[in-house]
Structure formats: C-alpha cells, structure tokens
Amino acid sequence: DQQVKQNSPSLSVQEGRISILNCDYTNSMFDYFLWYKKYPAEGPTFLISISSIKDKNEDGRFTVFLNKSAKHLSLHIVPSQPGDSAVYFCAAGGVLQGGSEKLVFGKGTKLTVNP
C-alpha cells in the first residue's frame, strides 16, 4: 500500500524553463510534506516543506503547492538550472500510529535539466 506516489519516474526540461514535479498521497492524517533532492551516492538533502494547513510555500526558485482536497502536491522550480538535475523525493509525515513521526517517501522523480 503506497501512501505517497510519484507517478512520473523521470522528467526532462530545458534550462531556464519551469520544472513541475508531482506527488499524490492517500493518507489524510499527514501533517506536513517535504521535498528532498538526491544526487547519486549521496543522502537526500532537504529542499522545502509545507504544512498541511497551508497551500503554498516559496523559497527562492522553489515553490511547493498543496491541494488538500485532491491530496496532491507539486514542486515548481523556476528557472530550472542544470545543477538541479537529481532525483526528487516527495515525503509525508505527521504523528501517525504509535506516535511515530516517520516519513513516508514516494519512489522519486529523476529530473534532467538540459543546457
């Protein structure tokens, strides 16, 4: 049972354009959502987060949108840069069963930004 889904395994965009990465979830108990960026042979690096009580959070070139009714969030990167090429993971968390605040991850989307 996959509670967090990233249906696009890969995405390719041109430098300077917008990258939009999507994520869907099924558990309405999640309190917050995070995006992590991961390069090969490295651990995930925190990028941006959003609380379930908000619908938008912006940090520089990165904006995350949350649509609670659709159980959908997206990460917008604009303008995209070649250095943004990485695997992006969507993660969801909250005080779930047993009081644990573990993160539930999607399978990731590999973003390639072409010069």
Add this chain to the structure above:
Amino acid sequence: NAGVMQNPRHLVRRRGQEARLRCSPMKGHSHVYWYRQLPEEGLKFMVYLQKENIIDESGMPKERFSAEFPKEGPSILRIQQVVRGDSAAYFCASSRREGASYNEQFFGPGTRLTVL
C-alpha cells in the same frame, strides 16, 4: 557543524555473515531514523529511536534485524545472517524536535551494503 555521519560508506558481506552499520546524528539531535532504499525504489522507513529507546520499529523485518541507540556512541543497525535481498542503501537520519513545526530530518550519506 558536522552533518549526520554514517560508516562504513560501502560494506560487502557474504551470505550468512553479519553487517553492522553505524550512524552518528547531528550534534544536538536525539532522534534517529533508519531507512532502506532498494534499487529503483523510494526510501522505506525501518526504525525510529531515541537515546536508549526504540520508539517505532514497525518497518523492521521481524528476524535478523535489530537496532540500538545507546546513551553513548552511535546508533547501530545490525543485520545477522545476511542474504542477497538485504543488498540496498541504508540511510540514517536525525532530527531535533524541539519546538519544530514539522519533523525535518537530516540524512547521512548512506551505507551501501552488497551481499555476495
């Protein structure tokens, strides 16, 4: 301020041997999480520990796997009698959870376990 440290970065074991993976959380962090990533998959939660306590081990296989986070020293993920299916990247994350509005977890570089 050093980040989350994991060692070894790469570990090769033969079937039946034991694997010990170590994780030192960021300074000031008292919460440790272990995740496993299989090829082409996302990270899957295994266990959540605080100092000397296992809080949630719902993601741990019932047999052969154990974890600890002693009062002194790093957190240890121990896999006994490894099998080929244990080959994966194992990531440790830590968090502080003091007044945080959400549980931002900082990840280490991971240990890549290969079972021959």
